Amino acid sequence: MGRSPCCEKAHTNKGAWTKEEDDRLIAYIRAHGEGCWRSLPKAAGLLRCGKSCRLRWINYLRPDLKRGNFTEDEDELIIKLHSLLGNKWSVIAGRLPGRTDNEIKNYWNTHIRRKLISRGIDPTTHRSINEPASPPVQEIKTISFNSAPKETISTTSTTACGLSSKVEEMIHAQEPGPDLNLELRISLPYQQDPFKTGGRRSSGGNSSTLCYDCSMPGIHKTEDCSSITTTNSLISGSSNSGRYDFLGLKTGVLDYRSLEMK
DNA sequence: AAGTAGCACAACCGCGTCGCA
DNA sequence: GTGCGACGCGGTTGTGCTACT
DSSP, X not given: OOOOOSSOGGXXXXXSOOHHHHHHHHHHHHHHOSOOTTTHHHHHTOSSOHHHHHHHIIIIIOTTOOOSOOOHHHHHHHXXXXXXXXXXXXXXHHTSTTOOHHHHHHHIIIIIXXXXXXXXXXXXXXXXXXXXXXXXXXXXXXXXXXXSOGGGGOOOOBOTTSOBHHHHHHHTOSSOOXXXXXXXXXXXXXXXXXXXXXXXXXXXXXXXXXXXXXXXXXXXXXXXXXXXXXXXXXXXXXXXXXXXXXXXXXXXXXXXXXXXXX
């Protein structure tokens, strides 16, 4: 067991960054660009580990960062995205230009959690606190719509977190039928991988991927996608302008296919 | 004015994943 | 196919600031 330290801690600074360190890091990245964080500190003359440099740059020094208070729109978008994606802060940050995952994570923990609780919404499940407890999401493995009649999910009613109530019923189904494989999957578009430059996790493990092609958790870009075309157009609002999409947002507000990762 | 609690956010840590040899 | 190094992520901790008593 054990893992070798990412750097020689004995010769690195820790704690708050000084102005001089910031300047060195900015100057180096301006001259050489991002990348190769491991060797960057030495090359830039910094007594920091590469991880620390990367964090400092991404979370604080990057020129495209939007600093300042979150707007009400950003609040709501974070809530919607969190209801869909959970604590995938980097993915959520990718939808909010100028915001970092760390910033959003902190903001969530300090502001939005309380905001939701004050609204009577459980910030973890995005369900009403007064609602009877539902099966833990962690226990849900796979959702297959293969056996689901299409009409069973063609409903426009949505819950507080924007999920179709029928879809939620399926997600929270307690009695899986023979064909109800309960693995909750979120996968990337099948044909292309626009997030390739993003976090490795986004392009990696298949345990938490989202099919952005149809914007549906639990739907792979396979025949499953085509089999729910009706649902797709319904919940994404792609063919019904003015309708609310899967996140409960109006068409055009949030379109995964048009959004880029950081 | 001093002490304390709570808040906000920067930074660190450990681990999972990927790319490559 | 396997092992290793590097990167990126999410959770947690540390610290400074502000409000309150």
